[in-house]
Amino acid sequence: MTRPTQERALRTREALMHAAAEVFDEYGYAGAGINRILERAGVTAGALYFHFKSKEGLAVAIMGAQPQQIESKLTSHGLQRLVDITFVWAHELQVNPLLRAGVRLSVEQGSFGVHDASSYLGWREIMAECLQVAEDDGELLPGAHTEDIAEFLVGACTGIQLYSQLVSARRDLPERTVRMWRMLLPGIAPSETIARIDLDVRRGEGT
Amino acid sequence: MTRPTQERALRTREALMHAAAEVFDEYGYAGAGINRILERAGVTAGALYFHFKSKEGLAVAIMGAQPQQIESKLTSHGLQRLVDITFVWAHELQVNPLLRAGVRLSVEQGSFGVHDASSYLGWREIMAECLQVAEDDGELLPGAHTEDIAEFLVGACTGIQLYSQLVSARRDLPERTVRMWRMLLPGIAPSETIARIDLDVRRGEGT
Known part of the structure; x- marks a missing residue:
C-alpha cells in the first residue's frame, strides 16, 4: 500500500474500534448491531470484514486493546x-x-x-x-x-x-x-x- | 394447599432449579432453551411459569441461591x-x-x-x-x-x-x-x- 492508503486504512480501523466500543459498552455483544456500528463509524461493511473478519474479531480486538x-x-x-x-x-x-x-x-x-x-x-x-x-x-x-x-x-x-x-x-x-x-x-x-x-x-x- | 400438594410443589420447584442450573451452566442464559429445561426437569411449562413467572425469574432465583x-x-x-x-x-x-x-x-x-x-x-x-x-x-x-x-x-x-x-x-x-x-x-x-x-x-x- 502507498503511505496515504495505509494512513487511511489505519484511520478506518480506529474509527471502527471506537464506534464498536461505544456500541458494545452501551448494548453488550448480543445487542450490538453491525449496522449501528457501521453507521457510527461512517464506514462500509466491506471495511469491517477487511479489518476484523467478523463482529467477534472486532470484539476480541477491543478486549485486547x-x-x-x-x-x-x-x-x-x-x-x-x-x-x-x-x-x-x-x-x-x-x-x-x-x-x-x-x-x-x-x-x-x-x-x-x-x-x-x-x-x-x-x-x-x-x-x-x-x-x-x-x-x-x-x-x-x-x-x-x-x-x-x-x-x-x-x-x-x-x-x-x-x-x-x-x-x-x-x-x-x-x-x-x-x-x-x-x-x-x-x-x-x-x-x-x-x-x-x-x-x-x-x-x-x-x- | 394441603400438605401433600405443598410438598409436590416444593419438589417441582427444586427440580426446575436444578435442571435450569445445569442448562444455564452449560449453555449460558441466551443458549438455555426453555424446552430443554422443562424436559430435564420433567415438568410442564405451566409449572415453570407458576413458580418463576419467566426464564429471567428462574435465573434470578438461581443467582440468589x-x-x-x-x-x-x-x-x-x-x-x-x-x-x-x-x-x-x-x-x-x-x-x-x-x-x-x-x-x-x-x-x-x-x-x-x-x-x-x-x-x-x-x-x-x-x-x-x-x-x-x-x-x-x-x-x-x-x-x-x-x-x-x-x-x-x-x-x-x-x-x-x-x-x-x-x-x-x-x-x-x-x-x-x-x-x-x-x-x-x-x-x-x-x-x-x-x-x-x-x-x-x-x-x-x-x-
Missing part, C-alpha cells in the same frame, strides 16, 4: 507504577469507552461463546513486570511471589469493578481501589516501602 | 469461618451445578439485561457477619473496617474465579484461594491470629 489505554499515561516505576496502573484504570473506566467495552466484553465473553484469556494474561504480564522491578529494587517482602501477586491483582481488579458497577455504576471504583491497596500492601511490601507509596487516587486522573 | 449451597457446610466461627466459606465455595464450584450456574449468571447478567446486585450483597452480608464476630473476638487488626473487607472479598473472589475459569476451567481455584489469604491476612489480622488460621484448602471438601 485495554492495556494500551493505560500504559501511555504512566510515568512511575516499580510498586508505585503498579498502584498507578490501577488508579489510571479506575479513572479511565469512568470516561473511556474503549476500555469500558474491553472490560465488559472480557467479563461477558462466555455469553457469546468466546473463551479468550489473552486480555487477562496481557494485564498479568504488565503487572508482573512492575513487580519484578519492585523486587529488584528491594521494594517487596522477602519471599513475595511476583507472578502470584500479579495474577491475584488481575482477578481482584476484575471483580471489584464488577461489584462497583452493580452498586454505583462504577462511581466508587477509585475509592475501592485505594481500599484494596491499603489491605493488600502489608502482605506484599515492608513498612518502609508502604510509607513511600502515594495512594492519592487522583494520580489516575493524569492532571 | 448461592449462599445456601455453602452455609450448611460450615462449622467454624469468626475469621476461620470466613476462610472456610471461600474454601467450600472454591470446592463446590468444581462440582455443584447450582452454584456454578449462580456464579455464571451473576457475572454475565449484563448480557441478558439484568442488573441485580442482590447475590453480591448477600455474600457481603454473610462475610461481614463473620468479620464482626472476628472483630468482637479480637481477631482483627485495630482499625480494620469489616464492611470494606467484606466488599473487597466478594469482588476479589468473583474475579479470581473468572480468571481461574479462563486459565484452568477452575481447577486451580482452590490453590488461588489459599494464595489470596496468604496475601490478604497480614492486612487484616495480627500475626497471633494468622498463626491460628488453618489454610488447608481441603477444609472445603467437607470430608
